[in-house]
Amino acid sequence: MHFKPSLRMTRRQFVTTATAGLTVASLRGQDLPAASATQAGPAGTSRVIIDTDPGVDDALALLLAMRSPELKIEGITAVAGNVPLELTLPNALRMVEIAGRADIPVAGGASRPLLRRLVTAAQVHGENGLGGTVFPEPKTRPIAQPAAELIRQIVRKYPREVTLMPIGPLTNIATAISIDPDLVSLVKGIVMMGGSLSGGNITPAAEFNVYVDPEAARIVFQSGIPITMVGLDVTRKTSLTDDHVRALESGQSPVSHAAAKIARNAIDHTRAQGFVVGPNMHDSLAIAAYLDPTILKFKDYYIDVETSGELTAGETLGYSPTAGDDRRLPGQEKQTIKMSIRGSAPTLASTRTSPVLRDQFLPNAKVAIDVDSGRFFDLLIGRLSGKQ
Numbered sequence: 001m002h003f004k005p006s007l008r009m010t011r012r013q014f015v016t017t018a019t020a021g022l023t024v025a026s027l028r029g030q031d032l033p034a035a036s037a038t039q040a041g042p043a044g045t046s047r048v049i050i051d052t053d054p055g056v057d058d059a060l061a062l063l064l065a066m067r068s069p070e071l072k073i074e075g076i077t078a079v080a081g082n083v084p085l086e087l088t089l090p091n092a093l094r095m096v097e098i099a100g101r102a103d104i105p106v107a108g109g110a111s112r113p114l115l116r117r118l119v120t121a122a123q124v125h126g127e128n129g130l131g132g133t134v135f136p137e138p139k140t141r142p143i144a145q146p147a148a149e150l151i152r153q154i155v156r157k158y159p160r161e162v163t164l165m166p167i168g169p170l171t172n173i174a175t176a177i178s179i180d181p182d183l184v185s186l187v188k189g190i191v192m193m194g195g196s197l198s199g200g201n202i203t204p205a206a207e208f209n210v211y212v213d214p215e216a217a218r219i220v221f222q223s224g225i226p227i228t229m230v231g232l233d234v235t236r237k238t239s240l241t242d243d244h245v246r247a248l249e250s251g252q253s254p255v256s257h258a259a260a261k262i263a264r265n266a267i268d269h270t271r272a273q274g275f276v277v278g279p280n281m282h283d284s285l286a287i288a289a290y291l292d293p294t295i296l297k298f299k300d301y302y303i304d305v306e307t308s309g310e311l312t313a314g315e316t317l318g319y320s321p322t323a324g325d326d327r328r329l330p331g332q333e334k335q336t337i338k339m340s341i342r343g344s345a346p347t348l349a350s351t352r353t354s355p356v357l358r359d360q361f362l363p364n365a366k367v368a369i370d371v372d373s374g375r376f377f378d379l380l381i382g383r384l385s386g387k388q
């Protein structure tokens with residue numbers, strides 16, 4: 001069952017209907033397709049759309065993507081997140097110009113989350129969103145269509161070929177699903193940076209991208225689109241070092257020099273804040289997960305998103321029948337595993353008598369649970385410096 005909103009809905013009506021409809025789907029144990037970690041194919045054949053809130057690590061991730069011949073970047077869409085849209089959109093355009101890829105259409109998207117006020121991370125990414133690194137005003141203009149419309153057009157032009165790569169809050173992705181619900185069966189998959197099964201980075205519970213727009217995140221996780229989730233569980237193991245900066249400075253291209261400036265300022269900024277390790281390359285790891293999934297180890301989970309917690313909104317909860325190893329006996333791999341997925345205890349005012357939300361395990365995401373950081377940085381620095 002796919003959620004079918006009407007275009008006349010208000011944002012609140014859309015979110016309420018979407019999450020209710022999708023929750024009914026999960027309550028009925030609808031067949032949310034088992035996750036499959038999508039990955040890049042031969043050069044130039046892997047169509048992707050990158051949705052981004054540049055953002056220091058977004059900027060390096062965009063440069064990595066534009067230096068990766070496997071990717072056919074059909075579009076880049078900007079969303080408010082690390083800094084307001086008025087900055088994330090021109091910052092995306094700056095990266096496109098530095099990479100010499102003004103052929104890629106860039107669209108502006110949501111200036112705020114579906115139902116919440118925008119909370120930014122300017123304290124991390126600097127007032128200009130690039131950690132204080134200054135590049136000229138972009139000459140390249142964004143296209144006229146809004147992000148959700150560009151996503152819809154590209155996915156419909158190439159049905160089942162396009163992988164969406166959100167590396168910021170999921171507002172644009174959720175909006176695209178709302179304006180064209182059939183997209184959930186036309187998108188090849190989602191490879192996202194976001195979420196965490198090991199605690200948050202903006203609150204103890206929530207990772208920033210999901211924290212900013214938990215309602216959008218819930219709609220995406222409940223959509224039925226196969227998801228690869230690259231969360232803090234692995235991105236925390238990717239700290240940029242001075243050696244990485246020196247390797248970028250030794251590169252000969254505008255991409256390498258721009259990346260070196262951004263990286264140097266980012267390391268200096270984190271040191272000035274008292275951190276002993278460099279900034280994490282959250283978003284680049286999501287791009288790398290698509291380029292070479294063997295860098296990471298994945299595990300199937302049913303992921304749902306807390307949207308009403310006063311202290312925990314934005315938390316991604318991972319349900320799996322096996323805490324650690326997979327205890328299914330040989331030949332039982334395809335067997336649906338019985339398990340209770342519980343919500344909070346019902347209040348006295350509630351008509352519900354039991355918090356069991358579903359009674360079987362149907363994964364909706366492949367979650368990255370470990371990473372070979374050395375191989376990741378070999379790929380990232382090698383591509384940005386032009387040595388790979």
Ligand code: RIB
Pocket residue numbers: 053055056057058081082121167168169193201207208209282283
């Ligand atoms: O939590 C890390 C995520 O939040 C990254 O995408 C970073 O750019 C910020 O948006």
Ligand code: CA
Pocket residue numbers: 052053054055057058081082167168283
């Ligand atoms: Ca980001």
